[in-house]
Amino acid sequence: MNTTVSKAKADRLYWLGRYVERVFISLNAVKKYIDYDIDGSEDAYKVYCQRVCIPDSYNGAKDFAVKYLYDKTNPYSVYSMLVRAFDNGIELRDDITSESLSYIHLALDVMEKCSLTNAGISLLQPVCDYMLSFWGSIDETVVEILKMNILRLGRRLESLDLNVRLLANWDKINEILKGGVLTNARMLTSVTDMLKTERLRTLIEHRSGKNNGSDTAEILDCINTLFNA
Amino acid sequence: MPWVYEFSSKSKFSQEVNSHAFLLRCVPKETEYQHVIKSGTIIPGCWRYFDQRDGFGNTIFWGEIIEPHNVFSVLSHGIVDYSEGAESVLNPVFRFPTRLTTCTPEMLDFALRAKCSNDAETVANLAAKVRELISYTPGSTNNATSAQTAFENRCGVCQDISHVLIACLRGVGIAARYVSGYVEGLTLSHAWTEAYYNGTWHGIDATENRTVSGGYIKIADGRDASDCSLNRGVFSGGNIFENLEINISVKRI
Amino acid sequence: MDALITQRDSVNEWMSRYGVRFGIYKNGTFKEQIFPFDPIPRKISAREWKMLEKGLIQRVDALNAFLKDIYGKKQIIKDGVLPEDFVYSSSGYLPFCEVIVPPKNVWAHIAGIDLVNGKDGNWYILEDNLRIPSGASYPLIAREITRSVSPVTFENNTVSDNRNYAKLLRQMLDYVNPLDDSINVILTPGRYNSAYFEHSYFAEKTGAVLAENRDLRVENGILYYLGIGGKKQPVGTVYRRISDEYLDPEIFNSDSLIGVPNIMQVYKNGSLALVNAPGNGIADDKGIYYFVPKMVKYYLDEDPILQNAPTFLPFYPDDRKYVLEHLQNLVIKDVAEAGGYGVIFCGNLSQEKLKEIHDLIVKEPRRWIAQHVVDFKDLPIIEDGKIVERKADLRAYVVTGSETKVWKCGLTRFSRTPGSFIVNSSQGGGFKDTWVIDNA
Numbered sequence: 001m002n003t004t005v006s007k008a009k010a011d012r013l014y015w016l017g018r019y020v021e022r023v024f025i026s027l028n029a030v031k032k033y034i035d036y037d038i039d040g041s042e043d044a045y046k047v048y049c050q051r052v053c054i055p056d057s058y059n060g061a062k063d064f065a066v067k068y069l070y071d072k073t074n075p076y077s078v079y080s081m082l083v084r085a086f087d088n089g090i091e092l093r094d095d096i097t098s099e100s101l102s103y104i105h106l107a108l109d110v111m112e113k114c115s116l117t118n119a120g121i122s123l124l125q126p127v128c129d130y131m132l133s134f135w136g137s138i139d140e141t142v143v144e145i146l147k148m149n150i151l152r153l154g155r156r157l158e159s160l161d162l163n164v165r166l167l168a169n170w171d172k173i174n175e176i177l178k179g180g181v182l183t184n185a186r187m188l189t190s191v192t193d194m195l196k197t198e199r200l201r202t203l204i205e206h207r208s209g210k211n212n213g214s215d216t217a218e219i220l221d222c223i224n225t226l227f228n229a
Numbered sequence: 230m231p232w233v234y235e236f237s238s239k240s241k242f243s244q245e246v247n248s249h250a251f252l253l254r255c256v257p258k259e260t261e262y263q264h265v266i267k268s269g270t271i272i273p274g275c276w277r278y279f280d281q282r283d284g285f286g287n288t289i290f291w292g293e294i295i296e297p298h299n300v301f302s303v304l305s306h307g308i309v310d311y312s313e314g315a316e317s318v319l320n321p322v323f324r325f326p327t328r329l330t331t332c333t334p335e336m337l338d339f340a341l342r343a344k345c346s347n348d349a350e351t352v353a354n355l356a357a358k359v360r361e362l363i364s365y366t367p368g369s370t371n372n373a374t375s376a377q378t379a380f381e382n383r384c385g386v387c388q389d390i391s392h393v394l395i396a397c398l399r400g401v402g403i404a405a406r407y408v409s410g411y412v413e414g415l416t417l418s419h420a421w422t423e424a425y426y427n428g429t430w431h432g433i434d435a436t437e438n439r440t441v442s443g444g445y446i447k448i449a450d451g452r453d454a455s456d457c458s459l460n461r462g463v464f465s466g467g468n469i470f471e472n473l474e475i476n477i478s479v480k481r482i
Numbered sequence: 483m484d485a486l487i488t489q490r491d492s493v494n495e496w497m498s499r500y501g502v503r504f505g506i507y508k509n510g511t512f513k514e515q516i517f518p519f520d521p522i523p524r525k526i527s528a529r530e531w532k533m534l535e536k537g538l539i540q541r542v543d544a545l546n547a548f549l550k551d552i553y554g555k556k557q558i559i560k561d562g563v564l565p566e567d568f569v570y571s572s573s574g575y576l577p578f579c580e581v582i583v584p585p586k587n588v589w590a591h592i593a594g595i596d597l598v599n600g601k602d603g604n605w606y607i608l609e610d611n612l613r614i615p616s617g618a619s620y621p622l623i624a625r626e627i628t629r630s631v632s633p634v635t636f637e638n639n640t641v642s643d644n645r646n647y648a649k650l651l652r653q654m655l656d657y658v659n660p661l662d663d664s665i666n667v668i669l670t671p672g673r674y675n676s677a678y679f680e681h682s683y684f685a686e687k688t689g690a691v692l693a694e695n696r697d698l699r700v701e702n703g704i705l706y707y708l709g710i711g712g713k714k715q716p717v718g719t720v721y722r723r724i725s726d727e728y729l730d731p732e733i734f735n736s737d738s739l740i741g742v743p744n745i746m747q748v749y750k751n752g753s754l755a756l757v758n759a760p761g762n763g764i765a766d767d768k769g770i771y772y773f774v775p776k777m778v779k780y781y782l783d784e785d786p787i788l789q790n791a792p793t794f795l796p797f798y799p800d801d802r803k804y805v806l807e808h809l810q811n812l813v814i815k816d817v818a819e820a821g822g823y824g825v826i827f828c829g830n831l832s833q834e835k836l837k838e839i840h841d842l843i844v845k846e847p848r849r850w851i852a853q854h855v856v857d858f859k860d861l862p863i864i865e866d867g868k869i870v871e872r873k874a875d876l877r878a879y880v881v882t883g884s885e886t887k888v889w890k891c892g893l894t895r896f897s898r899t900p901g902s903f904i905v906n907s908s909q910g911g912g913f914k915d916t917w918v919i920d921n922a
Binding site: 003007010094102106190 | 711715
């Protein structure tokens with residue numbers, strides 16, 4: 001019998017994919033900006049906030065290096081992202097298996113421990129490792145192709161979104177688009193807007209090779225609205 | 230002597246609703262003394278529904294309308310005739326209190342003071358005493374109001390008067406049940422009480438302070454009002470206001 | 483076994499890694515906490531287990547026969563074995579279920595029977611749980627973890643394998659499923675239910691789909707799981723972890739936000755199996771408990787293998803007289819309460835309090851049962867690195883599908899307070915694995 005998945009679960013799978021990827025990319029990306037700040041260019045974190053479009057509610061670079069990572073009450077902190085990933089994952093145990101879910105539990109434990117001492121970002125490396133382990137476990141255990149595709153679509157769209165915001169070069173962005181987003185979106189026609197998918201393809205291909213343009217807002221809009229369970 | 234009834238209800242929703250599941254009791258019950266000669270029911274917009282009996286033998290219609298809609302209406306009409314009440318076997322469940330018909334010590338005291346030398350007189354006397362005690366006050370209570378609350382506040386509607394009477398009757402050892410139905414001269418549904426003695430059920434309408442006879446069409450009976458609700462519905466859609474119009478007529482042919 | 487004790491921290495790490503928790507509401511907010519695990523298992527010999535197994539199957543068979551009878555012919559009342567008062571005044575009795583025959587005529591699919599091992603060596607049944615008995619997931623996952631953390635322990639002990647529980651469940655869910663090409667669903671009230679871990683874990687292990695009410699809808703007499711893109715799958719079995727009164731807002735509590743409208747009608751028409759059957763509350767009522775040994779005799783014509791704790795019913799004048807005269811030696815239980823609430827140990831009470839209890843019993847004799855305190859055996863547990871003795875009970879799981887089977891394990895719950903008889907997790911208790919030792 002062909003299996004299906006409810007709207008609520010489809011939403012959770014999508015957001016689980018996005019948040020796990022968001023934790024991974026954000027941790028890797030923000031390292032660089034925290035590093036710039038060490039050299040005295042006190043404003044690097046401000047650039048980061050601006051690029052990823054989060055409010056700059058921080059009291060200088062040192063405050064950012066702690067609160068962006070660990071402030072549970074700040075909805076934009078990495079801790080909060082991980083909690084969101086967990087909130088989605090906990091309701092998907094039967095879809096993603098206890099095994100895969102355990103990596104998010106483990107990451108949360110590390111996050112909690114590090115937050116008690118406001119540890120430096122390098123001590124959060126296990127969180128990145130667990131996020132990758134999570135994807136490895138998903139590849140090994142989730143058998144239902146529909147669920148796998150939704151998770152992957154979330155992951156790829158998040159990657160696209162952050163790479164666009166963080167000004168990755170357009171060839172890389174184009175690779176992410178072609179490598180995953182298009183394939184996954186085309187296999188999920190009942191929950192994706194095909195017009196938006198095609199529009200996204202056109203916009204990104206057109207931008208490929210160039211690094212400036214005024215249609216970034218439309219690209220981000222397509223990325224963030226093309227999935228709709 | 231046959232009686233004809235017509236029932237219509239119309240719910241208007243302030244916004245479209247969907248996945249609307251319903252459960253209706255709107256067709257007269259076939260009993261030892263009430264006989265359904267014929268009846269027909271229409272639920273516009275519902276392409277299939279089920280016609281079954283609930284745990285007390287009342288007729289229920291249940292089904293759903295998935296598509297979005299603004300209005301839900303039900304039309305039923307038919308003819309009912311009566312015979313002499315035959316003996317009937319008592320379902321012992323009607324001897325015991327429910328959450329809505331708990332008999333408190335104060336109520337028991339009240340009921341014992343109204344007790345007469347035989348059950349028939351006790352029922353008539355208690356019905357009159359309950360009606361005296363409870364002032365008929367629409368809006369003072371709701372579906373979930375217990376007999377105890379109505380007794381303490383001394384106000385309520387037909388549902389509450391019936392609940393108090395049921396609680397008191399069961400308290401003094403007379404089995405009793407709740408009845409909902411249609412009554413000649415009333416355009417809304419009504420509730421009354423039945424008490425079991427001398428081997429059969431006897432209807433009494435405490436609200437109107439009279440015994441039940443022709444012109445009272447029983448739709449459902451049960452332990453209390455929660456077993457006999459005429460119209461239950463659950464639907465999806467946010468923040469919706471439901472305006473329910475009911476129109477009932479009962480006439481002698 | 484020493485190996486297992488030294489590996490205790492490692493076991494707990496794995497438990498945490500798998501999110502083995504239960505939820506609890508404290509001061510109105512939901513918290514998840516670890517269900518404290520004690521590494522010293524309760525051991526039961528194969529010979530003893532054989533007796534328990536026979537007794538449990540017998541008891542559950544009798545309870546299933548009782549449920550079938552009570553919502554049908556009610557022969558047990560007509561034959562004067564059970565006074566009707568205990569049926570009709572019980573909140574567990576649902577008139578809606580009259581005349582319903584559940585698929586394959588199984589009512590108590592999953593029974594959780596609570597027993598204690600008395601100091602006299604006998605096992606006593608404390609209560610039957612036939613509605614939504616929970617807890618089996620804990621020893622199940624504990625075994626999986628302890629086996630991998632301390633393999634040497636299992637090399638040196640011949641412990642019966644307990645990892646077939648999900649298979650038992652799945653076979654039963656499939657067996658009672660009345661529809662071809664349909665799925666099994668575990669219906670959960672959601673993440674903030676105290677047993678959510680178990681709901682999701684069993685869904686994973688049995689292949690049933692974990693669903694909430696918004697994922698389900700009755701259409702044209704069939705229950706469907708609603709998928710994306712308008713796709714629907716018929717549902718044949720619902721292992722529901724929602725109590726009767728919230729299951730169907732059209733029939734029961736109309737304010738229920740976690741039920742599925744008209745699901746009871748689909749069940750009544752035989753197009754759906756509900757696990758466990760609605761209406762089972764009548765059979766695990768504390769007042770009905772007194773009559774279960776009589777049911778064994780009545781329905782099976784056998785002598786009960788397992789005994790109740792010595793119980794008195796104040797409903798009967800002789801028992802009432804005894805109870806009122808010996809209050810200080812008794813435990814009094816309110817038949818309407820569960821989960822360790824409404825249990826009064828009269829031994830420690832002041833004269834005033836005793837008088838209060840006395841009056842309550844006189845006023846509403848039907849509401850109470852009285853039992854002698856079964857002085858049950860203490861089991862060793864580790865507390866702050868030292869071995870201490872605590873009271874413990876055993877919940878055995880009996881699964882009824884095509885036949886009645888007892889899971890060769892069980893949840894051993896212990897009290898963390900010295901001398902206390904209350905072992906419920908909601909009141910701070912912990913748990914142990916239960917080993918049935920196969921003969922070498």
